[in-house]
Amino acid sequence: MKSSPAPVWSVGDVASRFDMPTSVLRHWETVGLLSPDRDAAGRRRYGEDDVVRIAVIVRSKAAGMSLDQVAHLLDRDSAERHSVLQAHLDDLDRRMAEMRHSKAMAEHAFNCTAHDISTCPRFRAEVADILEGFSS
Template sequence: MKSNAERPWSVGEVADRFSLPANVLRHWETVGLLAPERDSAGRRRYGRDDAVRVAVILRSKAAGMSLDQIAHLLERDMAGRHRVLQAHIDDLERRMAEMRRSKAMTEHALRCSAHDISTCPRFRAELSDLLVEFPEGQNGSERA
């Protein structure tokens, strides 16, 4: 006889345990991320492996992955998985660099004594990559 821990869970039970609406699990099944077994009445029955897949999906979404990227993560084709994961790592690196820059700018703004932070030369220097198309000393009214 199976213990209670080994019995399959319903969609509602899994949804509750992961604090998700049940329709999210159904959607993930529709897009191919989950494939729970069905009982004789056609009800979804989730096992431990299904719960692991839900946990992988949740962690991957928290890391900024799309459902399409997660599908590649969970597929058996290693070449496709590696390509998608490398692209995601590259995106994470870009976003982390942007977050570090944002943190540095925010910390400077917190300590800066300028009344209008946009007038602070050091703060403006942090924006130079965004202002490359707008050279110093050129005012919009001067071009008219």
């Protein structure tokens, strides 16, 4: 029984699937994050491993990683990989804590009956840590 050939996609197919301009994929190739095969006419042909890399880049960018950080993530030989990832994890923890505070503040504001939300003592408590040092 013959095995079917591995699927390949054009730059347009991949860009469309990830809802991005083809220029983004070309830029990621220029900076070394991607290296798709080329057909006889020189057209990019993305295989399954390429689209997995693209998915990792997309997810990493959505989480706030820079392309330089993504490069370290994808480079199995990077000596700085763990320190870059630890810095990113620390940043995610900080940002998630800020989001929890923001969510609590928004939930309180949504349910609060105060006409001027900034005068509500419970609402002010949500920003007390930021206001620390401003009280007389």
